[in-house]
Amino acid sequence: MDSDRPIMPKGQIVYGEVVYYLTVVSCLVCIVGPLIALIDPEDNVMNPYFTFAAIFQGHSAQEVWTIVGGGFPGGHFWMDNFFTGDGFTQFGLALGCTSAGFALIVAAVVYAFEKIYLYTGFCLFVSAFIFLAASGLVQF
Amino acid sequence: MRRVLKSPWPETFIMILVTVLTYTAMTTISFVVEPPEGGMATGTVVGWLFAFFILSLVIALLAVLGGIGGGVMFTPVMLAFTPVDSLIIRGTGLIVAMFSGLISTGPFMRSGLANMRISVFLCCGFAIGAFTGANGAILVAQHMGAAGEGFVRLILGVILFTLALYFIFGGKKIEWPQVDKADNFTEKLQLRQPFYEPSLNKVVDYGLKRSRWAFLCIVGVGLLSGFFGLGAGWAIVPAQNLVMGVPLKVAAANSGVLLGMGDCIAVWPYIMTGAIIPIFAAPWLVGQVLGGLLGAIVLIRVKAGFVRYLLIGFMIFSCWGLVTRGLAGLGYIKPVPHWMTGIVFAIIFSWVLYNVIKMLKAKD
Numbered sequence: 001m002d003s004d005r006p007i008m009p010k011g012q013i014v015y016g017e018v019v020y021y022l023t024v025v026s027c028l029v030c031i032v033g034p035l036i037a038l039i040d041p042e043d044n045v046m047n048p049y050f051t052f053a054a055i056f057q058g059h060s061a062q063e064v065w066t067i068v069g070g071g072f073p074g075g076h077f078w079m080d081n082f083f084t085g086d087g088f089t090q091f092g093l094a095l096g097c098t099s100a101g102f103a104l105i106v107a108a109v110v111y112a113f114e115k116i117y118l119y120t121g122f123c124l125f126v127s128a129f130i131f132l133a134a135s136g137l138v139q140f
Numbered sequence: 141m142r143r144v145l146k147s148p149w150p151e152t153f154i155m156i157l158v159t160v161l162t163y164t165a166m167t168t169i170s171f172v173v174e175p176p177e178g179g180m181a182t183g184t185v186v187g188w189l190f191a192f193f194i195l196s197l198v199i200a201l202l203a204v205l206g207g208i209g210g211g212v213m214f215t216p217v218m219l220a221f222t223p224v225d226s227l228i229i230r231g232t233g234l235i236v237a238m239f240s241g242l243i244s245t246g247p248f249m250r251s252g253l254a255n256m257r258i259s260v261f262l263c264c265g266f267a268i269g270a271f272t273g274a275n276g277a278i279l280v281a282q283h284m285g286a287a288g289e290g291f292v293r294l295i296l297g298v299i300l301f302t303l304a305l306y307f308i309f310g311g312k313k314i315e316w317p318q319v320d321k322a323d324n325f326t327e328k329l330q331l332r333q334p335f336y337e338p339s340l341n342k343v344v345d346y347g348l349k350r351s352r353w354a355f356l357c358i359v360g361v362g363l364l365s366g367f368f369g370l371g372a373g374w375a376i377v378p379a380q381n382l383v384m385g386v387p388l389k390v391a392a393a394n395s396g397v398l399l400g401m402g403d404c405i406a407v408w409p410y411i412m413t414g415a416i417i418p419i420f421a422a423p424w425l426v427g428q429v430l431g432g433l434l435g436a437i438v439l440i441r442v443k444a445g446f447v448r449y450l451l452i453g454f455m456i457f458s459c460w461g462l463v464t465r466g467l468a469g470l471g472y473i474k475p476v477p478h479w480m481t482g483i484v485f486a487i488i489f490s491w492v493l494y495n496v497i498k499m500l501k502a503k504d
Binding site for chain 1: 147151154155158159162165166169173175176178179180182184185186188189222223224225227228231235238239242243245246247248249250252254255256257260261263264267271281329330333334335336343400401404405406407408409411412413414415416417418419420421422423425426429430
């Protein structure tokens with residue numbers, strides 16, 4: 001132990017900052033999204049006036065989507081419905097849920113520049129796993 | 141004044157401002173807009189959104205005060221006492237767990253308390269477990285119907301009871317584990333990273349060992365987290381602390397980073413099957429992020445051990461709800477009458493009150 005404060009590795013700082021600010025943006029989107037949904041309830045994949053009732057009646061997720069939205073349009077329905085309330089909210093969720101993936105790519109680049117290839121590999125592995133899960137290509 | 145211009149103050153102010161404006165606008169809409177025929181009243185919809193946000197905020201603040209993760213509160217309570225489908229709750233539970241982890245990642249990484257190398261190495265294992273667990277949850281929900289719902293509640297009730305006992309009796313933790321000799325594999329990974337510890341006013345360098353065993357433990361923890369939609373800090377911290385010899389504070393910080401990173405994988409099978417309904421999940425997400433930030437700013441220095449008893453009380457009460465609903469769902473017992481649940485609630489919270497009073501008296 002000594003009294004000189006150690007400098008944190010760049011990869012670590014960069015990862016923390018990217019995740020943090022992407023989370024903040026994702027949160028802001030999720031604050032505003034439900035308001036947009038209420039302003040124009042018809043212009044949503046699922047009308048919010050019927051969604052909560054269906055959820056609290058104990059219907060399964062698939063049933064809720066079928067009853068209120070006419071069927072589940074897929075996890076990335078925000079791409080075709082970006083300017084609708086629930087599409088915009090789903091975008092916020094998707095952004096937050098992939099924030100670590102984007103941050104890990106940036107961290108991997110930093111580790112690669114520092115020639116710490118083992119951690120470049122680990123970062124890319126986890127990042128690839130996140131995007132693979134987000135693509136929906138691998139499901140049991 | 142300069143302090144207020146530094147992170148996390150500006151983003152916290154912006155988020156609070158946007159939240160206040162949004163909920164004010166929603167309240168205004170509820171007085172003006174007529175609901176569609178057969179739909180919920182606008183005020184009721186706004187009420188639900190606001191209630192979820194406030195509940196999530198309270199859970200996040202209590203989690204900071206009590207040192208117990210928010211995810212471990214949300215999922216059991218919702219599963220035990222609401223009619224909402226278990227897959228929807230577990231998916232949203234992962235959102236609750238991961239966003240409290242994601243928002244704490246920045247400060248932990250900046251301060252150096254968290255160790256990126258340990259986090260990303262263990263996350264490789266967590267990723268495999270969590271993805272398998274989440275897909276397993278969906279398979280069970282799709283093929284086992286009501287029996288699957290009962291099974292999930294029952295097993296979660298048993299896990300939660302074990303967890304409550306672990307929290308009551310503290311479990312074995314070592315603040316500064318002594319590592320005399322590291323194994324070759326751990327050495328090769330170069331996981332060590334000295335950090336400045338303000339309470340000691342020193343830079344602490346720590347040794348590590350048995351990283352491959354910790355990796356295997358984390359695969360199991362990921363499986364549990366993905367399947368039940370729980371935050372798993374309660375298991376990640378001891379796995380690092382007792383198996384690898386990571387100092388307790390570092391292990392706790394790594395756990396937040398790891399949950400944020402790893403649950404980014406576990407959550408996607410839920411999103412891709414529609415188990416995360418955006419308008420239902422959004423207020424819970426916002427509450428966790430704002431609660432986590434406010435908790436870190438305002439409450440981090442407040443020592444409120446008694447809140448821990450309150451949270452443990454809720455956990456035990458949730459066990460009761462989970463086990464009885466699980467057994468009823470499987471057809472082994474009839475639904476439990478409300479008066480009996482009331483008696484159990486009174487007994488558990490008398491115990492909580494007794495312990496809180498005892499604790500406060502001991503402080504005096």
